[in-house]
Amino acid sequence: MRHNFLCLLTTLMLTGCLHLPVQQMIETPQDSATMIELPATDSDVWIAAQGIPLRVNWLAEGHSEYAFGNMFVLPYVIDQLPYLNTEESQAWIEHINNTYQPEPAWVYNPDNRMGHYKCMSISAATIINWHALNVGQSLQPFTSWLSGKQESGIDHRALDALYYQRAQQEAFADTYELLDFELDPVEQTPISYRMPAFAEIISLASQQPQTTLVIDDYVLPGVSHTLDTTKMPMLTTVQVFDYQASYEVRDDGKEHTLRLKHALHQYGPIYAGIRIRFASSGGVITDSAIGRFSIPNMSGHAVVIVGYVEQGDDTYFIYRETFGRNDTTSSQGGPAYRVYPAHVFNEAYAFQSQAG
Numbered sequence: 001m002r003h004n005f006l007c008l009l010t011t012l013m014l015t016g017c018l019h020l021p022v023q024q025m026i027e028t029p030q031d032s033a034t035m036i037e038l039p040a041t042d043s044d045v046w047i048a049a050q051g052i053p054l055r056v057n058w059l060a061e062g063h064s065e066y067a068f069g070n071m072f073v074l075p076y077v078i079d080q081l082p083y084l085n086t087e088e089s090q091a092w093i094e095h096i097n098n099t100y101q102p103e104p105a106w107v108y109n110p111d112n113r114m115g116h117y118k119c120m121s122i123s124a125a126t127i128i129n130w131h132a133l134n135v136g137q138s139l140q141p142f143t144s145w146l147s148g149k150q151e152s153g154i155d156h157r158a159l160d161a162l163y164y165q166r167a168q169q170e171a172f173a174d175t176y177e178l179l180d181f182e183l184d185p186v187e188q189t190p191i192s193y194r195m196p197a198f199a200e201i202i203s204l205a206s207q208q209p210q211t212t213l214v215i216d217d218y219v220l221p222g223v224s225h226t227l228d229t230t231k232m233p234m235l236t237t238v239q240v241f242d243y244q245a246s247y248e249v250r251d252d253g254k255e256h257t258l259r260l261k262h263a264l265h266q267y268g269p270i271y272a273g274i275r276i277r278f279a280s281s282g283g284v285i286t287d288s289a290i291g292r293f294s295i296p297n298m299s300g301h302a303v304v305i306v307g308y309v310e311q312g313d314d315t316y317f318i319y320r321e322t323f324g325r326n327d328t329t330s331s332q333g334g335p336a337y338r339v340y341p342a343h344v345f346n347e348a349y350a351f352q353s354q355a356g
Helices: 002-018 090-100 119-134 156-167 195-202 246-251 253-267
Strands: 052-054 062-066 069-073 141-143 150-152 212-216 224-228 235-241 270-274 301-311 314-320 337-341 345-353
Touching (some): 156 224, 195 235, 246 253, 253 270
Antiparallel strands (some): 301 314
16 A cells, blocks of 8 residues: 555656646736736745746746846857757657657657656756857757757756666666666657656766767667767766755745855756646655655756746746746646746756866
């Protein structure tokens, strides 16, 4: 019985990675041409909201003011940093199944598109791409294995392939764990979910300089991926804070807010984890029995914090999503950017550039 309950809770948490049900308590106003006033950080609205959607045209790089406060967004984010996307399409999945015949076959659900559960690797690639831009590296185009669309920067599939390869190696087994009782809804494979492991991969160029790795895809026969660390920025991981339950972050919200703001200004974008956007079962607002329940210490959803909003004494963090580029949320996709208070982020990693 306890095992079944554990599986249910963790399944709910992982559906927070990319499954985007309609929000119940707040949504971005369709007729608002400028940044809206956000609810107070201690408002119950954050229990139901999955992070309030922000329209791209409300955002501006650098420091700016709006009617209710001010905001800061890192450079490159709006105009140059590629938006990487887990969105699948029926045509692409049929192409994958016909061309590569993976076992099991990939699945497309037109009624409730969930995308691949690859927010961890996509957000990791976004961090790498930002730092590449910051040191003047060019971002080369590639075809996404998730969607078949043209993207640019480092191929996030290669980062994921390295995770799966290391998960099979004894030396990495404790860090590179796979979740196998909840499977990726498209690929039907165990899920790569450990943020500290992806933080190591983000820092690969400083660990293994002048190295070319050729890694077999974990589900597609005959497909391999190349990681050339000479073309990756030299980064080292800076732990902003390691995994904590959301109510613990809330109890020390001012300190965590200061840490996140300092890291943004000092190091750039932050690789951050959200345990669960269905907050009532994740203990986000209160130290509930479910919030204290001993489920795996895992965020379940990875995002990239790229800025913040200040309204009076409240601070909210702007983060980039990985499924959809819409202005609103539906079962078919979501917005590119959302905003949340500090207490929703359960772990956070910044990366220091080793460029001279």
